[in-house]
Amino acid sequence: MRSIGSLGVPNYFGPQRFGRDGANLARARRWADTGEAPRDRTQRGFALSAARSELFNRVLDERVRRGDWDRLLPGEAVMLDGRRSFFAAPAVDATLEERARAMDVHPSGPLWGRGESPATCTVRGIEDQVGAREGALVALLTAQGLDHERRSLRLPVRGLAWTREDRSLTLEFELPRGTF
Numbered sequence: 001m002r003s004i005g006s007l008g009v010p011n012y013f014g015p016q017r018f019g020r021d022g023a024n025l026a027r028a029r030r031w032a033d034t035g036e037a038p039r040d041r042t043q044r045g046f047a048l049s050a051a052r053s054e055l056f057n058r059v060l061d062e063r064v065r066r067g068d069w070d071r072l073l074p075g076e077a078v079m080l081d082g083r084r085s086f087f088a089a090p091a092v093d094a095t096l097e098e099r100a101r102a103m104d105v106h107p108s109g110p111l112w113g114r115g116e117s118p119a120t121c122t123v124r125g126i127e128d129q130v131g132a133r134e135g136a137l138v139a140l141l142t143a144q145g146l147d148h149e150r151r152s153l154r155l156p157v158r159g160l161a162w163t164r165e166d167r168s169l170t171l172e173f174e175l176p177r178g179t180f
Contacts, residue, residue: 004157007070008103010060011155013053024050032136048144051137052111058130059109060153066126069153072100072107075121079108079152082176086150088118106152112138113146 018025024043028051031037031044038044063069072078072092079086081104089096099105110117110127117127131138159174 005160008106008154008156010064010069011152012057012060017053018050019046025054028054028137028140032140048141048146051141052113052146055112055130055134055137055141056109056151058134059127062126062130063107063109063153069107070100072096072105073121073123075119075123077108077118077123077150079106079150081105081152081156084149086118088120090120103156106154106156108150109153111146111149111151112141113148114142115148117148118150 015022019027024046027038027043028047031047032051038047060069072089074089074091076089076092077086078089078096086108096105100107107123108119110119112131117124119127156176157173159172161172163170
């Protein structure tokens, strides 16, 4: 529990983003493969959101597998905590490492769309590998005019407290707006 409070948790998009039984993601894949967009505007929006979320989750999966989802790497697009702002960090110095430990900044992943990723070095390589494996979804998002954005790979869990009673564990915590 202490590590959750000090390190945060991986900031995955949850299953609700993908629709019942993954229907929104299936719709996005069908659109990407056939070029036939859903007729309903709302369904198109859900499909595009699911595609972006899937690609982000795959980048996060790779960073979790590597064990560096919670650390800044050279070439990182560094997110400011609680903001949608980021800056490129070609190198990671002691000051940036301390800011990351303090949860002031976080590593980020792509929300695919038009424009170049600001990530470089190893981070860019990870993103490019995922993009290459999912080229049809990347092409769909770009063609639909979504702009490239960033999302924190790490979700801070603040105000974490727990109590244990018999065989029950009760957790209390705060999550930032827009998280589940």
